[in-house]
Amino acid sequence: MAEEVVLLDFWPSPFGMRSRIALAEKGIKYEHKEEDLRNKSALLLQMNPVHKKIPVLIHNGKPVCESLIQVQYIDEVWHDKAPLLPSDPYQKATARFWADYVDKKIYEVGGRVWKTKGEKQATAKKELIETLKLLEKELGDKPYFGGESLGYVDVAFIPFYSWFYALEKCGNFSIEAECPKLIAWAKRCMQKESVAKSLPDQQKVYDFILEMKKHFGIE
Amino acid sequence: MAESNVKVLGTWASPFVMRVKIALHLKSVRYEDVEEDLLAPKSELLLKSNPVYKKIPVFFHAHNPICESLIILQYIDEVWTTSASSILPSDPYERSQSRFWAAYVDDKFFPALRRLLIGATEEDKKAALAEVVGGTVVLEGAFGELSKGKAFFGGDNIGFVDIALGSLLGWIEVIGKQCETKLVSEAKTPRLVQWADCFSAHEAVKDVLPDVDKLADFGLKLRAKILKALALTN
Numbered sequence: 001m002a003e004e005v006v007l008l009d010f011w012p013s014p015f016g017m018r019s020r021i022a023l024a025e026k027g028i029k030y031e032h033k034e035e036d037l038r039n040k041s042a043l044l045l046q047m048n049p050v051h052k053k054i055p056v057l058i059h060n061g062k063p064v065c066e067s068l069i070q071v072q073y074i075d076e077v078w079h080d081k082a083p084l085l086p087s088d089p090y091q092k093a094t095a096r097f098w099a100d101y102v103d104k105k106i107y108e109v110g111g112r113v114w115k116t117k118g119e120k121q122a123t124a125k126k127e128l129i130e131t132l133k134l135l136e137k138e139l140g141d142k143p144y145f146g147g148e149s150l151g152y153v154d155v156a157f158i159p160f161y162s163w164f165y166a167l168e169k170c171g172n173f174s175i176e177a178e179c180p181k182l183i184a185w186a187k188r189c190m191q192k193e194s195v196a197k198s199l200p201d202q203q204k205v206y207d208f209i210l211e212m213k214k215h216f217g218i219e
Numbered sequence: 220m221a222e223s224n225v226k227v228l229g230t231w232a233s234p235f236v237m238r239v240k241i242a243l244h245l246k247s248v249r250y251e252d253v254e255e256d257l258l259a260p261k262s263e264l265l266l267k268s269n270p271v272y273k274k275i276p277v278f279f280h281a282h283n284p285i286c287e288s289l290i291i292l293q294y295i296d297e298v299w300t301t302s303a304s305s306i307l308p309s310d311p312y313e314r315s316q317s318r319f320w321a322a323y324v325d326d327k328f329f330p331a332l333r334r335l336l337i338g339a340t341e342e343d344k345k346a347a348l349a350e351v352v353g354g355t356v357v358l359e360g361a362f363g364e365l366s367k368g369k370a371f372f373g374g375d376n377i378g379f380v381d382i383a384l385g386s387l388l389g390w391i392e393v394i395g396k397q398c399e400t401k402l403v404s405e406a407k408t409p410r411l412v413q414w415a416d417c418f419s420a421h422e423a424v425k426d427v428l429p430d431v432d433k434l435a436d437f438g439l440k441l442r443a444k445i446l447k448a449l450a451l452t453n
Contacts, residue, residue: 050323050357064315066322076311089297090283096290101271134271 005030006058008044010037012208014107014159015067016055017198021155022071024194026078068099071155084152098138098145099156105131106160114170114209115218125171129178136182143188150192158195161186165202166209225250226279228264230257232437234386235288236276237427241382242292242306244423246299258440289321292379307379320361320372321383328354332387332402336394336438337445344398351402358384359408366410370417377421385418389428393435 007023007030009016023030035044035054047056047063057064057073064073075084085092109131112124135157139145145153164175164186176183189195213219225243227250229236243250255265255275268277268284277284278291280298285291296306307314331350338344365372365380372380395402403411419428 059312062312064312065319069315069318069322072318073311073315076314089294090280090285092297093285093290093294096293097285097287100287100290 003028004058004060006033007031008033008035008041008047008054008056008058010035010054011200012162012205013054014163017159017162017200018067018155019055019057019070019074020198021150021158021194022074022084024198025082025084025150025155026074027081028074028078068103068156071152075152082149084146084150084155086146086151095146095152098135098153102135102153102157102160106157110160110163110167113167114213115216117219121171125173128167129175132175132179132182136179136185139181139185144185150189150194154189158186158189159199161189162199162202162205163209166206169206170209170213224279224281226253227251227276228253228255228268228279229276230255231429232257232434232441233275234390237386237389237429238288238382239276239278239291239295240427241377241386241423242295244427245304245306245377246295246301247304248295248299258444289325289379289383292382296379304376305378306373306382308373316365317372317379320358320365320380323357323361324380324383324387328358328384329387332390332394335398336390337442337449339446339449348398348400352400352404352407355403355408355411359411362410362414366414371414377418377423381414381418385415385424388415388419389431389434390438392431393438396431396435397438 005023005028007016007019009020009032011034020032033041033043035041037054040052044054044056045052047058048054048065051065053065055067055070057070059073059077064070071084085095106128109124109128113121113128116124138153142148144150145157168175190199225248227236227239227243229239229252231254240250240252253264255262257275261273265275265277266273268279269275269286272286274286276288276291277286278294279285280294285294292306307317328351331347331354335344335347335351338347361380362372365374367374369375371377372384377385391402403415405412418424
């Protein structure tokens with residue numbers, strides 16, 4: 001049966017990157033459609049009427065919304081190649097917990113680092129480092145959060161690495177100085193084709209952030 | 220089947236804890252119920268077993284702690300597998316739909332409900348009320364899609380979305396009374412009204428949903444505690 005897979009996406013979105021990586025890991029051919037978020041397509045509004053957000057995965061005409069739900073869906077449908085979630089229920093629960101933690105913390109705290117100044121930014125930087133250190137602790141001595149191979153938490157988290165340079169420049173700090181093991185993990189992930197092809201260039205992301213700052217009137 | 224190593228750390232008033240208990244009842248799993256007092260300082264057990272969030276519920280199975288109610292539900296569904304009481308559907312697309320709507324309840328509907336409970340000004344409450352009522356209309360639509368004409372979001376049996384939303388029914392009633400409005404109304408959401416009755420009466424649910432007057436009383440104390448804490452940080 002011919003499988004039709006479409007991904008509605010926006011190049012700097014860490015959430016879109018997750019689905020890109022998952023699809024690449026499974027070797028799935030798909031049509032990538034770039035959205036202009038200031039002028040959302042009729043297809044996007046039709047496929048995600050509730051949130052009107054990207055990414056949207058459309059499989060044989062049926063939409064799946066929310067990036068982590070998409071990654072689980074991709075893992076379940078194309079289950080015979082590169083499994084992302086472990087099969088043991090307790091390990092699965094642990095993986096879901098940490099992916100959910102990334103969801104709850106990184107985007108919001110990271111956002112405050114580039115959107116604020118002064119004391120608010122100092123607080124955001126401190127929180128971000130605390131969050132990253134906790135994740136670094138969870139990684140431990142494993143090559144990946146998924147163990148010997150890229151797993152669910154790796155896919156959930158690695159996209160944010162493409163934003164690190166921009167955050168460091170905006171906040172005038174070094175993430176590597178605080179979390180060297182995490183950066184080592186990130187570089188290890190970047191050696192995988194599925195990840196390298198899915199993440200944008202960090203300078204490009206920084207330029208995008210500068211544009212956003214101008215647009216929102218943040219110095 | 221009696222399980223000696225299954226424990227739920229929670230409180231009778233928490234909808235998130237109720238979710239876990241409903242799932243265990245559905246699977247006929249017996250468990251030890253450990254009560255945490257939300258109005259008192261957090262217990263050692265809670266701080267040790269959920270160091271990241273320090274929140275209930277915490278589910279223990281063979282001494283392994285699991286946190287976050289929707290994650291716990293999936294764990295329970297994967298460990299105690301009998302097709303008669305499956306919480307998530309087996310089809311991957313239907314599973315993704317169930318996960319989407321449960322996430323909607325947690326990420327959109329519940330925060331609006333919470334803002335309605337603790338709203339300090341009339342303006343805050345008005346905005347939150349509009350969001351909550353809007354949310355119920357969206358969920359009415361979701362019910363139409365997922366139930367396919369049956370009694371529950373899960374079809375013939377209660378499932379993931381039923382448990383995620385149904386666990387909030389006590390609070391929905393309490394907060395509605397506080398605002399002098401029916402948040403789930405016959406006029407806007409007739410199918411949800413019917414679903415709420417079916418859900419509340421279900422074997423696995425009826426002993427878990429709390430007494431509404433007791434919850435209302437607790438709600439006032441909780442609101443006072445939250446507003447006091449907010450005042451201290453401003």
